[in-house]
Amino acid sequence: MKLIFKQENLLAAINTVAKAVPVRTTMSILQCILIDASGSDIHLTGNNTDLGIETVADGEIVEHGRICLEAKLFSEIIRKLSGGEDIVITSDEKLVTVIQSGPSKFRIQGRDAEEYTYVPHIERDLYVAISEFRLKEIIRQTIFALSPNDSNPLMTGEYLTVHENQLMLCALDGHRIALRKVALRDSYKDISAILPGKSLQEISRILGDDAESEVLIFFDENHAMFEFNRTVVVTRLIDGEYFNVAQMLPHDYQTRVKVNRQMFLNEIDKATILIHESDKKPVVFKISDGEMQIRLNSTYGQMNTEIGIEKNGDDLTIGFNPTFFIDALRNIDDEEVTIYLLNSKSPCFLRDDADSYIYLILPVNFGPEDY
Incomplete structure (x- = not known):
């Protein structure tokens, strides 16, 4: 086998398939990348039996062939070559593989491609x-x-x-x-x-x-x-x-709150400064007409703030894990979000008018000492 690559093309293909190469496995062959140049294209494959990735690498086939190369070693060699010269990879009948670029030459031992576990075939129906x-x-x-x-x-x-x-x-x-x-x-x-x-x-x-x-x-x-x-x-x-x-998604609510997403996110994010992993304190929302008070009381200190809201329905005080709200708000692209709540013990949900997203969050118990 003899193949010629540009460094950036080969490295891009290696980085893609390496995501499926296991760090630890009882099947050592799976710690290799399969290079298959037996056809008209050069295919690279990584496979850990749960996830398999195969991609086409841009390069020239001078002599057809197949070889398995240890993924970490192969990746490091290609990454550290100068990049100014073409990379030439050759393998002989004993699977000895030479990787050369300009004056740099590496000689490593490959493995038989027949040992490799191919990516499963999927019907296209x-x-x-x-x-x-x-x-x-x-x-x-x-x-x-x-x-x-x-x-x-x-x-x-x-x-x-x-x-x-x-x-x-x-x-x-x-x-x-x-x-x-x-x-x-x-x-x-x-x-x-x-x-x-x-x-x-x-x-x-x-x-x-x-x-x-x-x-x-x-x-x-x-x-x-x-x-x-x-x-x-x-x-x-x-x-x-x-x-x-x-069945898990509620449809009833007693309180509906509309709030600026980024402002709401910023205020909750500030509260997390006072929370450490061992101190699982809730952020408490006190919802009333025109405003929402956001409070947190932890062993590291207290935080109180308020933001303007548009509210329909009952006043409500409810506590949540702040990380859950932050995760949802960071992944909503709307300028404003609408929050639907039933009571302090029931989950709330964030939903847009088109139902394109729904984020449901369970509340947490809290006492007077938490706010």
Whole structure:
């Protein structure tokens, strides 16, 4: 095998597939990147059996072939080459691989490509198309609500559904729900799948911001495949029946508050200065006509402020984990947000008029000492 690359092209491909290379595994071959130049293109692949990424690297094929190279070593070598000269990679029958650029030459031992576990093949019958920009956006706007531990695997994944021309993505962790809906250009067959949050995080990092470039997402019983920009990402789905989110979302409220999003976010963010991990104190909202008082009392000090609001309904005093509100407000793009509340013991929810997003947050108990 003999291949020629520009450094930036090869490094971009390595960085893409390296996201699927496991740090630790009992299958040492998976700590390699597969270089497959047996066809008309040069394909690089990383795979940890839960997530597989394959991308096309721009380069010239002088002699066809395939080889597996240890990912960390390969990446470091390519990154530290000068970049002014072409990179030439050759491998012989004994899998000895030479990487040369200008006066620099590295000789490393490769591994047989036949040992490598290929990315699963997915049929292309059931699919949906969405723009790169929109997919990246809705992942960002929901993924923060996933559970960080895997005691319940369903809470580590996002629930994706498609009905006609609407796609919904939902995440929850037992204390909050983040739900985002988007309209698609076309209508599709009904789809439901639970996508691992870790996989969506890596996909989001690869996606571009182009509103015109489409991502095709294909589904089978056990996997989803994302295809975009000469890259294919295959993730294993989480097995199980997802929570009935529709039943969890309240429809009744006694108090409705409209407030400037950025101002509200800034004031809650100030309160977190006085909160440390071991001191889980709530931020308390005292809602009355025309204003909301925001109070926090922790072992580090007190914070009191107020902001103007538009209120309909009953006065209310209620406490929340401030981080949950901050996460939701940072991922809403509207200038104003509307908050719906029932009482001090019931969850509140933030929702726009079009129902394109819903953020539900459970309140926390608090006493007079907390405000």
